[in-house]
Amino acid sequence: MTIASRSLIAALAIAGLATAGSSALAAGGNEHPPAQKWTFSGPFGTYDRAQLQRGFKVYKEVCAACHGLEKVSFRNLAEAGGPGFTAGQVKTLAADYKIKDGPNESGDMFERPGRPSDRFPRPFANDEAAKASNNGAVPPDFSVIAKARTYERGFPMWAIDIVTQYQEQGVDYITGLMTGYVAPPAGVKVEDGLHWNTYFPGNKIAMANPLIGLFDDSGKASDPGFYTDGTPVTREQVARDISAFLMWAAEPKLEERKQIGAKVMLWLILLAGLLYFTKKRIWSRLEGAH
Amino acid sequence: MAEHHSSYVPSTGIERWLDARLPIIRLMHDSAVSYPVPRNLNYFWTFGAILMFMLVAQLVTGIVLAMHYTPHVDFAFNSVESIMRDVNYGWLLRYMHANGASMFFIAVYVHIARGMYYGSYKAPREVLWILGVVIFLLMMATAFMGYVLPWGQMSFWGATVITNLFSAVPVVGEAIVTWLWGGYSVDNPTLNRFFSLHYLLPFMIFGVVILHVWALHHVGQNNPAGVEVKNVAKDTMPFTPFATVKDLFAMVVFMIFFAWFVFYQPNFLGHADNYIPADPLKTPAHIVPEWYFLPFYGILRAIPDKLGGVIAMFASIAVLAFLPWLDTSKVKSGRYRPTFRIFFWIFVVVTILLGYTGSQPTDKVVLSLGGRTILDMVGFAQILTVMYFAYFFVALPLLGLFEKPKAVPASIADSVLGDSAAAHK
Amino acid sequence: MADQSMSEPNRRDFLLLATGAAGAVAAGGAVWPLISQMMPDASTIAAGAPVEVDLAPIGEGKAITLKWRGKPIFVRHRTKAEIESSRKEDSLITIDPEADSKRVKSFEGKAQDQWIVVYGSCTHLGCVPTSFAGDFGGWYCPCHGSHYDNAGRIRRGPAPKNLFIPDYAFLSGSKIRIG
Numbered sequence: 001m002t003i004a005s006r007s008l009i010a011a012l013a014i015a016g017l018a019t020a021g022s023s024a025l026a027a028g029g030n031e032h033p034p035a036q037k038w039t040f041s042g043p044f045g046t047y048d049r050a051q052l053q054r055g056f057k058v059y060k061e062v063c064a065a066c067h068g069l070e071k072v073s074f075r076n077l078a079e080a081g082g083p084g085f086t087a088g089q090v091k092t093l094a095a096d097y098k099i100k101d102g103p104n105e106s107g108d109m110f111e112r113p114g115r116p117s118d119r120f121p122r123p124f125a126n127d128e129a130a131k132a133s134n135n136g137a138v139p140p141d142f143s144v145i146a147k148a149r150t151y152e153r154g155f156p157m158w159a160i161d162i163v164t165q166y167q168e169q170g171v172d173y174i175t176g177l178m179t180g181y182v183a184p185p186a187g188v189k190v191e192d193g194l195h196w197n198t199y200f201p202g203n204k205i206a207m208a209n210p211l212i213g214l215f216d217d218s219g220k221a222s223d224p225g226f227y228t229d230g231t232p233v234t235r236e237q238v239a240r241d242i243s244a245f246l247m248w249a250a251e252p253k254l255e256e257r258k259q260i261g262a263k264v265m266l267w268l269i270l271l272a273g274l275l276y277f278t279k280k281r282i283w284s285r286l287e288g289a290h
Numbered sequence: 291m292a293e294h295h296s297s298y299v300p301s302t303g304i305e306r307w308l309d310a311r312l313p314i315i316r317l318m319h320d321s322a323v324s325y326p327v328p329r330n331l332n333y334f335w336t337f338g339a340i341l342m343f344m345l346v347a348q349l350v351t352g353i354v355l356a357m358h359y360t361p362h363v364d365f366a367f368n369s370v371e372s373i374m375r376d377v378n379y380g381w382l383l384r385y386m387h388a389n390g391a392s393m394f395f396i397a398v399y400v401h402i403a404r405g406m407y408y409g410s411y412k413a414p415r416e417v418l419w420i421l422g423v424v425i426f427l428l429m430m431a432t433a434f435m436g437y438v439l440p441w442g443q444m445s446f447w448g449a450t451v452i453t454n455l456f457s458a459v460p461v462v463g464e465a466i467v468t469w470l471w472g473g474y475s476v477d478n479p480t481l482n483r484f485f486s487l488h489y490l491l492p493f494m495i496f497g498v499v500i501l502h503v504w505a506l507h508h509v510g511q512n513n514p515a516g517v518e519v520k521n522v523a524k525d526t527m528p529f530t531p532f533a534t535v536k537d538l539f540a541m542v543v544f545m546i547f548f549a550w551f552v553f554y555q556p557n558f559l560g561h562a563d564n565y566i567p568a569d570p571l572k573t574p575a576h577i578v579p580e581w582y583f584l585p586f587y588g589i590l591r592a593i594p595d596k597l598g599g600v601i602a603m604f605a606s607i608a609v610l611a612f613l614p615w616l617d618t619s620k621v622k623s624g625r626y627r628p629t630f631r632i633f634f635w636i637f638v639v640v641t642i643l644l645g646y647t648g649s650q651p652t653d654k655v656v657l658s659l660g661g662r663t664i665l666d667m668v669g670f671a672q673i674l675t676v677m678y679f680a681y682f683f684v685a686l687p688l689l690g691l692f693e694k695p696k697a698v699p700a701s702i703a704d705s706v707l708g709d710s711a712a713a714h715k
Numbered sequence: 716m717a718d719q720s721m722s723e724p725n726r727r728d729f730l731l732l733a734t735g736a737a738g739a740v741a742a743g744g745a746v747w748p749l750i751s752q753m754m755p756d757a758s759t760i761a762a763g764a765p766v767e768v769d770l771a772p773i774g775e776g777k778a779i780t781l782k783w784r785g786k787p788i789f790v791r792h793r794t795k796a797e798i799e800s801s802r803k804e805d806s807l808i809t810i811d812p813e814a815d816s817k818r819v820k821s822f823e824g825k826a827q828d829q830w831i832v833v834y835g836s837c838t839h840l841g842c843v844p845t846s847f848a849g850d851f852g853g854w855y856c857p858c859h860g861s862h863y864d865n866a867g868r869i870r871r872g873p874a875p876k877n878l879f880i881p882d883y884a885f886l887s888g889s890k891i892r893i894g
């Protein structure tokens with residue numbers, strides 16, 4: 001056991017050093033988005049309700065024109081561990097949407113006001129329609145986008161992440177993307193219909209800066225009252241809020257998961273402790289054991 | 291063990307009645323209670339029980355997930371998302387199942403490495419070992435097909451790449467691939483059959499596990515000293531309560547590790563691209579299999595020839611089955627084989643590094659000097675592949691002939707007493 | 716085999732008991748999600764929210780069938796004659812005696828005798844009865860021959876109970892909410 005485990009640690013260390021060396025040699029590529037502070041990170045993380053509500057406003061008024069949220073239902077907005085809207089607010093909100101339903105008795109499809117049980121309607125009838133109005137690119141659905149985006153952490157960061165529980169690559173990336181629209185470096189030509197972004201893989205992104213309408217040329221909020229809770233409307237704030245909202249949309253059970261996790265962990269550690277002493281006690285019956 | 295006589299005594303009338311008709315309690319008693327276990331087993335020997343736990347956990351969560359999953363290209367991704375969002379504890383069951391696959395492989399790799407280090411494949415345990423290799427192969431097939439089911443980008447392109455391996459077979463390759471797909475590409479028929487087989491194979495694993503345990507109980511466990519049981523009274527202890535409680539303790543410790551991922555890092559071992567719905571018209575920039583396939587994927591990519599790569603990859607797994615005959619040493623345990631030990635740990639490092647090469651782009655530079663590339667990822671993988679096979683075909687056969695092993699203890703009891711004497715010094 | 720004699724039985728017993736109890740709780744905790752997952756999921760529950768039904772389009776003597784929580788619900792607009800004949804037969808009900816007036820609801824203190832709202836599934840074994848059929852002018856179940864009258868009361872056949880009435884309430888003279 002001891003020889004074996006010591007050797008195992010040595011072997012892993014050698015392997016680790018080797019991979020570290022080689023990845024350091026081969027570094028390069030895209031700039032990593034800066035790590036943000038999130039209320040939902042760590043073993044006891046919870047969402048900031050006000051932030052999710054602000055993020056939802058950004059989604060609804062900025063992103064929703066092109067990006068769907070088709071796996072999320074209106075009712076989710078009032079469920080535990082979410083933005084904390086009331087059931088009444090959600091009912092009113094859902095009724096603002098037109099949902100296709102049918103067929104009716106005469107065989108026709110019709111539109112009716114949304115109900116809390118409905119999912120967010122798609123912004124385009126189908127992918128072809130989405131392409132036609134977006135220069136040939138389909139704007140991705142946002143339901144799980146915060147889990148579908150990441151960036152390479154590289155060794156040894158990914159191994160350290162196991163201990164620190166860092167898993168906010170997706171939201172950090174989205175925040176970076178929202179604030180990463182800058183002028184291209186001198187001498188770089190950006191083709192028509194593409195835009196330069198510091199954090200987008202390959203830097204050339206089809207989506208124009210989506211937050212442009214919220215700010216004037218000097219970077220000041222064109223509508224300082226955009227947030228009704230008094231939060232200052234800055235580019236960074238808006239970027240973080242929409243990212244947090246998308247994290248919730250992708251992982252609505254995050255709070256439940258972490259809360260149950262704490263209990264399970266505690267119980268398993270207790271059980272392991274009890275079993276350890278039980279084992280020692282039972283084994284003390286063996287002759288020559290220690 | 292073969293010579294182990296049943297110590298079961300039916301205590302009630304019902305038990306006596308049943309014992310005369312179906313001695314099932316006797317069987318359970320003999321194999322899980324009175325079964326003699328070497329006294330000197332270390333914690334690496336608890337991984338068998340941990341694997342049994344993982345198999346049952348995967349079966350149970352899998353059967354439950356199948357109640358909510360829809361194997362259709364239009365609904366698969368959505369049904370997984372509705373499991374995550376709407377089904378009671380669906381997120382827990384799915385994260386347990388997805389991370390459970392990784393845990394299963396972590397445990398099986400420790401189990402295999404333990405067998406290789408302590409020479410558990412040597413006579414009379416060859417069949418036991420080969421059954422283990424069969425289980426490993428079935429596990430790989432099951433895991434691969436399970437990964438396809440969420441129908442994300444990695445599911446789809448993983449399925450495409452791996453099924454295309456068979457197109458390397460001369461003459462009938464294309465026909466085999468079309469047959470596997472049930473179409474002209476990976477599509478709905480493929481998803482449907484993968485779901486069916488993903489449900490079936492674990493039960494086949496379970497069957498082979500029963501054979502594996504049967505073989506184990508027939509020949510008895512190997513142990514860190516690598517000497518066989520000579521005196522049952524002195525060398526062994528009854529499975530229950532001694533091994534049972536130790537296995538339970540180790541299982542719960544493993545569960546803590548498992549729970550860490552399920553509750554706190556549920557997507558750490560997965561790939562972000564698999565949260566993008568499958569798109570047959572667009573390949574992700576960088577396709578990598580799940581981590582547990584990476585060493586074999588590294589070997590596949592090391593060989594520049596298509597058929598050669600496929601053969602090398604399958605050979606790298608198949609070679610395990612021949613270990614009992616490739617290792618010529620009479621000494622079982624690595625504890626008494628100083629030179630073997632060095633080669634063993636080199637082999638472990640080589641396998642991990644092969645996994646690393648499998649995870650990286652092939653054109654990545656590993657070593658450069660003055661701006662000149664000396665070694666790229668493919669070249670690095672080629673060196674490692676040679677080392678991987680050299681362990682089996684050069685090191686093991688020759689070590690048995692030239693290595694001078696240390697003195698092996700006369701019996702398990704001696705080994706235990708020797709250990710405790712050393713510990714008290 | 717090794718020596719199995721026990722020392723300090725009390726301490727060992729407590730430890731074993733505590734370990735066993737903690738293990739049992741853990742096992743129970745692990746089993747609960749496996750049971751709970753088979754309960755209706757959140758989307759099913761949300762889709763089964765109460766529905767509002769506009770009665771205005773249903774003319775006298777007509778009936779509609781609507782689907783709620785996966786089951787048919789019959790909403791029947793009875794004629795004066797039907798109400799009267801059903802009332803007169805109150806005393807003839809033997810299988811599941813219930814007055815006609817107990818089969819209807821009221822709005823603002825006024826009985827809505829003309830509206831019968833029942834689950835469209837036979838209380839025998841769950842088939843859907845045919846409307847305006849059978850010997851009593853109500854419903855007839857083709858599976859095993861149960862006859863219901865126009866208030867949904869079982870009159871003849873193997874069914875043991877009258878057609879069940881779902882939770883519903885009048886929101887106005889011409890609108891009900893089911894559930």
